[in-house]
Amino acid sequence: MDKALNKTQDRDLIKGFMKGNDRCFEVLLSKYKTKVFTTIYLIVKDRSIAEDLFQEVMIKVVRMIRSGKYNEEGKFLPWVVRIARNLAIDHFRKVQRNPIQHESEDYDIFNTIPRSEGSAEDKIISEENTRYIKELIQQLPDKQREVLIMRSYADLSFKEIASLTDVSINTALGRMRYALLNLKKLAQEKSVPQSYENKVQR
C-alpha cells in the first residue's frame, strides 16, 4: 500500500475516493476495519453475523460517500460507527421477529485473531485473557456495554456517545463508570484467570 496515502488525512482520502481513486478507500478500510469490526462484534456477540454486518456497513459507507451523502464536517470513524450501530439495531429487530440460532461452539472467533509474538505460555495467557474479557463485556447490561464499546473500540468521545445515544454527557460517563465497576464485580463472581486477577487486584 502506498506510504504517502497512509499518511493522508481521512478527509483527503474521502475526497480522493469520491474522485474515483479506489485505493483511498482501501486505506480507510485497512485503517478502521479492526475498530469497526470489534465494535460490531461486541454489539452483536456473534462472529458470522458480525462478518455480514461489517460488509453491509462498509458497502453502505461506500455508497453514501459516492452519492455525496458524507458530511465532511464530521469525523469518519464516528460516522461509520453510527451506521454500524443503526444496522446492528435493525438486525436485533429482525432477530426478535425471526429468532435464529446462535453460532456453534465449533466456530471460534479466536482462531482469526492475530496473535502477538511471544512464548507459547504468553500466547495461552493472552488468548485466555481475551476470551475472558470478551465474556465479561458481553455480560454487561446493554446500555453500559454500548458506551464501553463505543468509547474503547470505536474511539467516540463521551460527547459523541451522548449525542448518538440521546443522553447527557454525564449519563454517558456514568454508564461507562458502571460498566467498569461491573466488570470487577463480574470478574469476582467468575473464576478469574491468574494473569487478569493479578493485574486488576494489584
Place this chain on the structure above:
Amino acid sequence: MKTKFNDNDILRFLHDEMLEEESTLFLDALTEDENLWERYEYFQLTTDQINTLSFEPSVASVQAVMEVVKEEGKASKRKFRIRKLTSSPISVGLAAASFLTLFMFARLGNNIQQAKSQEVMLDFEPLPVPTLVHEVRIESHQQTDISWNAQDLNQKLDQIKQKAQSLSDDPLL
C-alpha cells in the same frame, strides 16, 4: 476551576477529554488524594485490559467489500463519463453540429435524388435515330460506327448545360 474530582473526571482524564488546565489540577490531586489514586489505578488497569481486545474481520469480508468498491467504481465511472459528455457545452455544440450536418446531408441527398430523377426524365427524351456511318465485319468480330445528326446533338447538349446551370445555382449544392 474545581479541585475535587470524581469517577467521571477520572474517565475523562483517561480518555484525553480534559482541558490542559484541568488535567494539571487533576494530576496535582492524584498525588495528594490517596483515595482518588486508588480509583484512578483501578479504572486505568481495567481500561488497559479492555483495550487489549481487538477482533479482525476475515480476509474474505474485506475482499468482498473491495470487490464491491471496484465493481461499482467502474460502473459509476462509466455513468460519470456519459454524464460529463452530455453536460458540457462543447459536447452540446458538437451534438448540434452533427445533427445539422446530418440534416444538410439528408437534404442534399434528397436534392441530388430529385435532380437525378429529372435528368433521367431528360434522358428519356429520345434522340432521333442515328445515321450509320461505317460497319466493318472481320470473321467473328463486328465493329459498327454510328453518328447522330449535329443539330440534334447540339440541342441535347444545350438541355444538359441548362440543367447543370440550374443545379449549380442551387444553394444547397
